[in-house]
Amino acid sequence: MEFKDYYKTLGVERTATADEVKKAYRKLARTYHPDVSKEANAEARFKEIGEAYEVLQDTEKRAAYDQLGNRWREGQEFTPPPDWGAGFEFTQGRASRGEAPDFSDFFSSLFGNFARQADASRARGEDHHAKIVIPLEDAFQGATRTITLRAPQLDAQGRVALREHTLNVRIPKGIRDGQLIRLAGQGAPGAGGAPGGDLYLEVHFDPHALYRVESHDLSLTLPLAPWEAALGATVKAPTPTGVVEVKIPAGSQSGRKLRLKGRGIPGEPAGDLYLVLDVVLPKADTEQAQQIYHTMARELAFNPRKALGV
Amino acid sequence: MDREQDLLTGSVIGDEGVLALEELARACGAEAKWIIELVAVGVLEPQGTDISCWRFRAADLTCARRVFRLQRDFDASLDAAAVMLDLLDQIEQLRARLKRAGQDVDLDVE
Numbered sequence: 001m002e003f004k005d006y007y008k009t010l011g012v013e014r015t016a017t018a019d020e021v022k023k024a025y026r027k028l029a030r031t032y033h034p035d036v037s038k039e040a041n042a043e044a045r046f047k048e049i050g051e052a053y054e055v056l057q058d059t060e061k062r063a064a065y066d067q068l069g070n071r072w073r074e075g076q077e078f079t080p081p082p083d084w085g086a087g088f089e090f091t092q093g094r095a096s097r098g099e100a101p102d103f104s105d106f107f108s109s110l111f112g113n114f115a116r117q118a119d120a121s122r123a124r125g126e127d128h129h130a131k132i133v134i135p136l137e138d139a140f141q142g143a144t145r146t147i148t149l150r151a152p153q154l155d156a157q158g159r160v161a162l163r164e165h166t167l168n169v170r171i172p173k174g175i176r177d178g179q180l181i182r183l184a185g186q187g188a189p190g191a192g193g194a195p196g197g198d199l200y201l202e203v204h205f206d207p208h209a210l211y212r213v214e215s216h217d218l219s220l221t222l223p224l225a226p227w228e229a230a231l232g233a234t235v236k237a238p239t240p241t242g243v244v245e246v247k248i249p250a251g252s253q254s255g256r257k258l259r260l261k262g263r264g265i266p267g268e269p270a271g272d273l274y275l276v277l278d279v280v281l282p283k284a285d286t287e288q289a290q291q292i293y294h295t296m297a298r299e300l301a302f303n304p305r306k307a308l309g310v
Numbered sequence: 311m312d313r314e315q316d317l318l319t320g321s322v323i324g325d326e327g328v329l330a331l332e333e334l335a336r337a338c339g340a341e342a343k344w345i346i347e348l349v350a351v352g353v354l355e356p357q358g359t360d361i362s363c364w365r366f367r368a369a370d371l372t373c374a375r376r377v378f379r380l381q382r383d384f385d386a387s388l389d390a391a392a393v394m395l396d397l398l399d400q401i402e403q404l405r406a407r408l409k410r411a412g413q414d415v416d417l418d419v420e
Binding site (some may be wrong): 033034124129144168169170179180182183197200201 | 316317319321322336371375380394410
């Protein structure tokens with residue numbers, strides 16, 4: 001496993017006081033908290049920062065970590081020395097309130113076996129949470145998706161170890177962004193024969209190249225030629241379930257919305273698909289095209305700025 | 311039994327209230343008492359009038375977990391976390407509107 005330089009993660013000196021450590025952590029937490037940050041990798045960074053703080057804010061853990069000395073560099077291959085942890089007694093950390101911390105293998109190898117007391121009594125397993133990002137098409141056809149999860153778990157000796165497991169999950173037709181799929185018994189195993197916790201999968205759609213999604217409705221920008229918008233036309237439009245022909249009313253302007261009822265995400269009721277019209281001008285890059293524009297300018301008494309009073 | 315090979319079918323939680331108070335609390339790794347506080351300050355609005363009949367939606371769980379993290383990670387009071395939540399919701403709505411308007415503006419402030 002790789003060595004982690006917790007001082008470097010928090011950007012403090014090895015000699016930093018408890019106050020300095022706390023201050024550095026707070027500032028980084030504000031920047032990278034996944035709920036408030038839009039930084040790329042905020043979640044991963046926040047986890048690293050939390051792990052570093054978990055060790056450096058705790059006098060016992062920090063003292064033990066400091067004993068490793070300057071022998072390793074960030075990212076270097078690491079195995080705990082044989083005398084590791086002798087004479088220290090670690091207590092359950094601050095981060096283990098509520099949800100089990102998902103710290104690195106490095107952390108687990110150093111502190112994992114002390115992080116939690118094994119509870120022999122009968123207790124229901126904790127619920128777990130994960131996100132799954134699926135293509136929008138899954139909501140139309142339904143699908144089976146495979147997800148791999150890492151969850152901290154207590155082994156028989158009460159040590160915390162990261163367990164990786166793979167699940168095949170049925171994505172039901174009609175699923176929407178933000179909905180949850182609750183998988184009974186797929187959370188943490190229970191203790192003493194008690195039932196396991198549940199796994200909640202938060203569903204999100206991949207951004208789609210064509211469709212924007214709002215609840216169960218979709219919208220699509222439909223480009224039109226000026227004559228199609230002006231004279232009316234029947235044009236083709238893509239939908240998630242196949243190409244359809246749409247009648248464009250004469251005199252349509254850009255921004256006008258046409259509703260295709262029931263062409264959104266399936267369900268009871270099904271969502272709608274909105275076509276947002278977008279009139280696109282042909283380029284005036286040939287003699288002939290320029291002639292046509294000149295003719296329109298001459299023949300049509302058109303002032304697009306009439307409403308502005310000019 | 312090799313459960314990794316099984317195809318799992320779950321129940322979908324959406325806009326309909328389905329989670330009872332105890333279920334929501336357990337899913338958050340919190341006490342029912344704390345959920346009742348969230349309802350009291352108006353962060354969560356369950357369906358049903360009597361506590362024993364309360365039913366929560368998917369958005370309630372997402373929201374409660376968010377408040378839980380904000381309180382835990384910033385040592386924030388419930389009221390402060392609730393304000394943060396409102397502001398974050400507003401930012402999200404504005405971002406979504408910008409996106410719909412085709413102005414996928416990079417709003418990051420640094």
